[in-house]
Amino acid sequence: MKFITSISPKRIERQQYCMATWLQYGRIVAVQTVEDIPLLQPHFPDVQFVETEKTGAGIFGYPSRVTIAAMIDQGPGLLINSDIKIDTNQRQFDSDWKPMPNQFNVGVRYDFDGPGKPKFLNKHGIDAFLITEEVMAVMEDHGFVIGVPVWDCWIVWHMLIHRFKIKTKLSPGLLHLNHPMGWSETDLAKGIEIMQREYGIGHKGLSEAISDITGRLNVKPGRHNTPMESVA
Numbered sequence: 148m149k150f151i152t153s154i155s156p157k158r159i160e161r162q163q164y165c166m167a168t169w170l171q172y173g174r175i176v177a178v179q180t181v182e183d184i185p186l187l188q189p190h191f192p193d194v195q196f197v198e199t200e201k202t203g204a205g206i207f208g209y210p211s212r213v214t215i216a217a218m219i220d221q222g223p224g225l226l227i228n229s230d231i232k233i234d235t236n237q238r239q240f241d242s243d244w245k246p247m248p249n250q251f252n253v254g255v256r257y258d259f260d261g262p263g264k265p266k267f268l269n270k271h272g273i274d275a276f277l278i279t280e281e282v283m284a285v286m287e288d289h290g291f292v293i294g295v296p297v298w299d300c301w302i303v304w305h306m307l308i309h310r311f312k313i314k315t316k317l318s319p320g321l322l323h324l325n326h327p328m329g330w331s332e333t334d335l336a337k338g339i340e341i342m343q344r345e346y347g348i349g350h351k352g353l354s355e356a357i358s359d360i361t362g363r364l365n366v367k368p369g370r371h372n373t374p375m376e377s378v379a
Contacts, residue, residue, distance in 0.1 A: 148172050148173035148174075148224065148225055148240075148244065149173055149174055149175075149176060149221070149222075149223070149224030149225070150166075150169045150172075150173060150174065150175045150176065150224060150225050150227055151176050151178065151218050151219075151221045151222060151224045151225065151226045151227070151278065152166070152175065152176070152177050152178075152218070152226070152227055152228065152229045153177060153178050153179060153212070153213050153218060153229065153293045154166075154177050154179065154183075154187050154191065154194075154229050155229060155230075155294070156183060156186060156187065156211075158230065158326065159190050161230055161324060161326075162191075162229045162230055163190060163191065164232070165229065165230050165231055165232040165233075166191070166193075166194070166229060167193075168232050168233045168234065169227075169233055170193060171237075172233070172237070172240055173225075174195065175191075175193065175194045175195065176194070176195045176196075176197055176221050176224070177191065177194045177195070177196050177197070177229075178197050178199050178213050178217050178218045178220075178221060179196055179197070179198065179199070179213065180198070180199065180200075180202060180210070180211055180213065181198050181200075182211065183211060184196045184198060197221060199213050199214075199217040199220075201213060201214040201216055201217035201288075202214065202217075202292070203290070203292030203295070205290065206290040206292075206337060206341075207290070207292045207295055207334060207337055209292055209294070209295070212292045212293055212294050212295075213292070213293055214288065214290065214291065214292055214293075215288075215291045215292065215293060215298050215302065216286070216287075216288035216291075218293065219278055219282075219283060219286050222278035222279070222280070222282070222283050223246075223278055223279050223280055223282075223283070224278055225244055225275060225276070225277055225278070226275070226276040226277075226278050227254075227274060227275040227276075228274045228275075228293075228323075230323060230324070230326075231256055231274050231275065231321050231322065231323055232321070232322040232323075232324075233320065233321065233322075234319070234320055234321075234322050235319075235320035239318075239320060240320075243316045243320065244277050246277060246279045247312075247314075248281070249281065249310070249311055249312060250311060250312045250313075250314055251276070251277065251282060251303070251306040251307075251311040251312070251313050251314065252276070252277035252314045252315075252316070253273050253275060253276050253277070253303060253313065253314070253315050253316070253361065254273070254274060254275035254276075254315070254316035254320070254321050255268060255269055255272070255273055255274070255315060255316060255317055255321065255361060255363065256269050256272065256274045256275075256321040256322065256323040257269065257319055257321065257322055257323065258323050258324075258325050259322065259323070259324060259325065260324075260325050261324070266319065266322065268317060268363065268366060269323070270358065270363050270366060271354065271357075271358070272299055273299040273300075273303060273357075273361065274299070274321060274323065275316070275321055276299075276302060281311075282306065282311075285305075285306070285309045286302075286305070287305065289301070289341050289345055290341065291338070291341065294330060295330045295334040295335075295337075295338060296330055296334055296335045296338050297335065297338025297339060297341070297342060297353075298338065300342075300353050300354070300357045301338070301341070301342060303357055303360060303361070304342070304346060304348070304353065304356070304357065305346075307360060308346070313360050313361065315360075315361040315362050317361075317362055317363070335350075339353075
């Protein structure tokens with residue numbers, strides 16, 4: 148498997164730890180700005196870095212963050228956030244990310260506050276996406292950037308309107324250590340504005356639709372508590 152990601156210059160150690168868990172399943176490609184690559188390369192010697200000029204400087208005002216389109220350009224592969232630990236076996240991994248015609252495989256993370264703390268299924272975000280050649284063929288660039296809200300809902304919604312079946316990994320295996328959010332309410336408003344303009348759907352309708360499509364609409368808090376791991 149080719150893992151496609153973009154690395155943040157913040158929380159380096161956590162990303163190193165998480166991305167090391169990917170290597171048993173394949174290789175890693177990180178899409179970055181030309182300025183960030185020399186800063187990050189010494190910390191991630193096992194990662195292939197790819198330079199892009201597609202950034203969030205325009206719509207979102209983040210010149211150091213790359214667009215989702217720039218990452219999808221590196222497909223086929225598994226597009227995944229850089230602070231997600233993969234904690235599963237080879238058989239489960241192969242099952243989760245087996246490509247099928249006209250299907251979009253996505254993965255939902257489990258959040259936790261530290262070693263030994265309970266882990267809960269995230270009810271809103273999505274952190275892993277199988278980018279196949281079929282997905283690449285219908286994908287569009289609306290300016291969404293890594294690290295801002297709505298982009299994960301956008302990509303699922305986009306594939307849905309192209310009549311792809313959405314297959315969601317809800318079982319444990321994608322782990323995320325909670326941290327302060329790196330986006331603002333302004334970012335959220337800009338994301339919703341894109342969805343309203345391009346697809347005619349607002350925030351509440353989109354949030355409920357994606358929760359339903361991914362099987363989380365009626366998940367009760369605590370139902371997916373999985374304190375099965377004592378190591379972060």
